[in-house]
Amino acid sequence: MRFRWSWLQTGIGPWPIENALMETTTFTSQLLQYLITGLTIGSIYSMVAIGFNIIYNVTEIINFAQGEFVMLGGLVMVTLHTVAGLNLLIAFPLAVGLVTLIGVLLDRLAIRPIRNPSVLTLIIATIAASILIKGAAMLIWGKNPHDLPAFSGRDPISFFGAVIQPQYLWVFGFLVLIVVILTLFFDKTIAGKAMSACADNPHAASLVGINVNRMILLSFILSAAIGATAGIIITPISLMEFDRGAMLAVKGFAAAILGGLGSFPGAVAGGLILGLIESLGAGLISSGYKDAFALLILLALLFFRPSGLLGNAQVSRIKRF
Amino acid sequence: MLLEINGLSTYYDNIAALKAVDIRVAKGQIVAIIGANGAGKSTLLKTISGLVRPRAGTIRLRDIDLCGLAPERIVAHGVTQVPEGRQIFAHLSVLDNLHLGAYLYHKRRHRSEIKTKIQTLYRMFPILQRRAQQIAGTLSGGEQQMLAIARALMGRPELLLLDEPSMGLAPLIVRDIFSVLRRLNADGTTILLVEQNARAALTIADYAYVLETGSVTLEGPAGELLDNPRVKASYLGG
Numbered sequence: 365m366r367f368r369w370s371w372l373q374t375g376i377g378p379w380p381i382e383n384a385l386m387e388t389t390t391f392t393s394q395l396l397q398y399l400i401t402g403l404t405i406g407s408i409y410s411m412v413a414i415g416f417n418i419i420y421n422v423t424e425i426i427n428f429a430q431g432e433f434v435m436l437g438g439l440v441m442v443t444l445h446t447v448a449g450l451n452l453l454i455a456f457p458l459a460v461g462l463v464t465l466i467g468v469l470l471d472r473l474a475i476r477p478i479r480n481p482s483v484l485t486l487i488i489a490t491i492a493a494s495i496l497i498k499g500a501a502m503l504i505w506g507k508n509p510h511d512l513p514a515f516s517g518r519d520p521i522s523f524f525g526a527v528i529q530p531q532y533l534w535v536f537g538f539l540v541l542i543v544v545i546l547t548l549f550f551d552k553t554i555a556g557k558a559m560s561a562c563a564d565n566p567h568a569a570s571l572v573g574i575n576v577n578r579m580i581l582l583s584f585i586l587s588a589a590i591g592a593t594a595g596i597i598i599t600p601i602s603l604m605e606f607d608r609g610a611m612l613a614v615k616g617f618a619a620a621i622l623g624g625l626g627s628f629p630g631a632v633a634g635g636l637i638l639g640l641i642e643s644l645g646a647g648l649i650s651s652g653y654k655d656a657f658a659l660l661i662l663l664a665l666l667f668f669r670p671s672g673l674l675g676n677a678q679v680s681r682i683k684r685f
Numbered sequence: 686m687l688l689e690i691n692g693l694s695t696y697y698d699n700i701a702a703l704k705a706v707d708i709r710v711a712k713g714q715i716v717a718i719i720g721a722n723g724a725g726k727s728t729l730l731k732t733i734s735g736l737v738r739p740r741a742g743t744i745r746l747r748d749i750d751l752c753g754l755a756p757e758r759i760v761a762h763g764v765t766q767v768p769e770g771r772q773i774f775a776h777l778s779v780l781d782n783l784h785l786g787a788y789l790y791h792k793r794r795h796r797s798e799i800k801t802k803i804q805t806l807y808r809m810f811p812i813l814q815r816r817a818q819q820i821a822g823t824l825s826g827g828e829q830q831m832l833a834i835a836r837a838l839m840g841r842p843e844l845l846l847l848d849e850p851s852m853g854l855a856p857l858i859v860r861d862i863f864s865v866l867r868r869l870n871a872d873g874t875t876i877l878l879v880e881q882n883a884r885a886a887l888t889i890a891d892y893a894y895v896l897e898t899g900s901v902t903l904e905g906p907a908g909e910l911l912d913n914p915r916v917k918a919s920y921l922g923g
């Protein structure tokens with residue numbers, strides 16, 4: 365039998381009590397399964413949270429279109445790879461590139477034209493853009509979810525009684541890759557340092573000759589590219605449809621808040637923690653509340669600890685890897 | 686004339702912060718601007734470096750019109766501001782701050798030149814070498830001021846604009862910083878210096894302007910202003 369490890373089905377469902385009482389090994393392996401799937405979806409939340417932070421650090425904008433980048437990544441990839449039949453190695457960078465172009469347009473058409481912007485106006489502009497993108501996506505790809513072939517097949521690897529889809533490994537791998545690339549970018553390149561400088565003090569940055577507008581554009585490019593990557597690698601696991609962006613944005617935002625807005629290590633940790641909570645909550649409590657966990661956590665944090673679980677106000681201002 | 690400002694007026698909304706100001710800075714000079722809090726000194730420097738747009742007037746660097754250029758373009762023309770309150774990149778290391786000062790010519794072929802420049806600045810401010818890896822926000826106020834100046838110098842400015850470099854610093858540190866300014870000037874950097882510490886500023890300046898509520902009310906060779914009774918009464922503590 366061929367498993368369709370759709371995300372919604374994966375390891376999540378009502379737990380048969382009688383089994384739990386009889387076979388503790390099954391329970392442990394089931395728990396392991398929740399952990400693995402939680403970390404997988406958590407990696408995606410981390411990527412969305414990283415995308416939020418990159419733009420937030422340079423502009424203080426919460427880009428609510430961040431989730432649309434993920435959705436677009438998945439669906440553009442569907443068109444290039446499945447419909448047009450382009451090879452994975454060509455379609456992947458091409459899809460990322462196209463979504464990045466949307467990120468450029470978002471900056472050029474929605475953010476930059478606003479004169480005397482307040483952060484709130486800009487955030488509203490990103491919300492408007494996300495509605496527009498979602499509508500366009502519905503016209504192009506319809507309302508049905510689309511699938512992508514997994515990068516290296518769907519033969520599950522068994523691991524202490526749990527199963528790992530090969531695609532999960534791709535997800536983990538890409539999270540590591542993104543973290544490594546961003547760390548090198550911010551630590552080793554002058555462009556990365558210039559971006560940190562803008563985040564730190566835009567006026568002072570322009571006084572050393574940094575073009576702040578160009579750095580804002582670069583932040584949109586990086587965020588869009590990371591979002592698109594997340595969408596491409598998650599679609600073979602969870603499918604993708606036009607209206608997935610908003611929920612992904614909420615989850616990613618919750619992860620970013622959880623880790624302390626602006627902190628990259630926080631984004632990674634926050635995403636993984638959120639994924640785990642969701643997966644364990646859905647598995648052990650009820651899958652019906654899966655999406656509610658993120659919202660509850662978000663609300664609780666905003667009420668009690670707006671600087672994030674991992675940070676105090678001071679730490680959350682340190683905006684670098 | 687290296688810098689020539691004519692009829693410069695800058696407004697914040699509808700409040701005039703500068704009213705038809707004329708200022709000249711000859712190449713090789715140190716020119717000081719003194720004035721009370723809120724006189725418009727910082728506004729003047731911000732207008733020159735493009736952070737604030739003037740409503741009227743001209744700013745010419747040699748034969749280049751600086752009015753309306755973006756700050757990063759103005760830096761590229763050799764005018765660098767050390768802003769009020771230092772404004773170093775607080776979350777980056779001292780060394781990163783210095784590298785960013787050379788942002789505009791940060792190409793591989795300039796790498797050795799940048800290294801040499803950093804070494805020169807380390808000789809000027811030895812403390813920065815010892816603190817090279819420290820996060821800049823954790824430096825003391827005086828160290829931050831030195832870093833702010835050093836960062837500006839990394840850009841090889843022809844004209845250095847300084848906004849109250851002595852603010853909040855102990856007299857000994859102020860003396861150090863002013864002696865560095867004098868040395869820089871001797872090496873060919875033209876300096877436009879805004880100061881509340883009028884005595885220190887007038888002592889090293891060639892020429893000076895007094896700014897009061899947005900207008901130049903007095904100007905002259907710095908030595909003459911030091912002896913001017915009005916300046917003495919208002920700015921030199923009698």
Ligand SMILES: Nc1ncnc2c1ncn2[C@@H]1O[C@H](COP(=O)(O)OP(=O)(O)OP(=O)(O)O)[C@@H](O)[C@H]1O
Pocket residue numbers: 697698702720721722723724725726727728729769881
């Ligand atoms: N961003 C701004 N918006 C509105 N008004 C401003 C702004 N910046 C400065 N001002 C006003 O313009 C006037 C001149 O300010 P400026 O900072 O140039 O003074 P200053 O001479 O540098 O004073 P200080 O010695 O205290 O630094 C002040 O009345 C100030 O309140």
Ligand SMILES: [Mg+2]
Pocket residue numbers: 726727728769848
């Ligand atoms: Mg001032």
